[in-house]
Amino acid sequence: MDIRRVTHEDVDEIVAFTEGTFEWGDYVPDMISSWVDDRDSLVVVADNGSEIAGVGRVMLMSPSEAWSHAVRVHPDHRGHGIAGDLLDTMTAWCFKRGVSIIRLLIDDTNKASKRHVTKTGFRLVATPMHASREIGGTTPNPDGNGGRRTSDVVPARRVKSADAAMLAAAWPSSECGRAMRTLVATGWQFARLTDEVAEEAARSGGLWEIGSSWAVTTLNDATFDVALLDSDPADALGAIRALIDLAKTEQAERFGMWIADIEWLTQAAALAGCDL
Secondary structure: OEEEEOOHHHHHHHHHHHOOOEOOEOOHHHHHHHHOOOOOEEEEEEEOOOOEEEEEEEEEEEOOEEEEEEEEEOHHHOOOOHHHHHHHHHHHHHHHOOOOEEEOOOOOOOHHHHHHHHHOOOOOOOOOEEEEEEOOOOOOOOOOOOOOOOOOOOOOEEOOHHHHHHHHHHHHHOHHHHHOOOEEEEOOEEEEOOHHHHHHHHHOOOEEEEOOEEEEEEEEOOEEEEEEEEOOOOOHHHHHHHHHHHHHHOOOOEEEEEEOOOHHHHHHHHHOOOEO
16 A cells, blocks of 8 residues: 555545545545645545545644644545554654644544544543534524523623733633643644734734633634633633624624533533534
């Protein structure tokens, strides 16, 4: 089995065996063409001489961090260690570039993938939870109140770049930051929160203070994404509602939020009408 860098000629084969990876489909068919020429990432394929048996991608998140994802093995070739061979090649590529840590995200229900990555040296460090809801109208979540208010909400206030480092410094020692191992989301990838990341969020208008809570947000298409939320049991519900208000102000259609797997925080998200 030859593990090599992907080419444009491989794209059609990869699309064909990744279209139905999950019940909802897969993002690989939509993205693979744009990854081929990306020099800040490596996409490798397992080529058995007659067809592509597997694919995987790793991307640089910072000079010392990388993110592994999109590892897929053709259904006809599973159970032969191909995913491990792909990961070994991607890991070697990262270490040659000075990367000291590689992260990945696996759905908690994907037992097979969890067993596999554990065998290849990965370990569980954090359990981020993704909360989401539609903006406007009611929510089907039975734990929520349909978006109706039961208390006043402290409005969110934009944080200036000069204050960003102070908030970033508090993240590693807070309950939420410890549970998230100081990570902040970029879409569905995660990397360590640094002063530079916090300052860039402030410059782009996406760093917010809500009472004693604070958050990093982005607006992607019609989705208002919360990449980080630092709060406490008393203020979490109000902070999440304030962020939902921001999403409405930005005329977003959907609200998405990454939060730490802490009971009081996930309960607050549910009470605000989010599905987890």
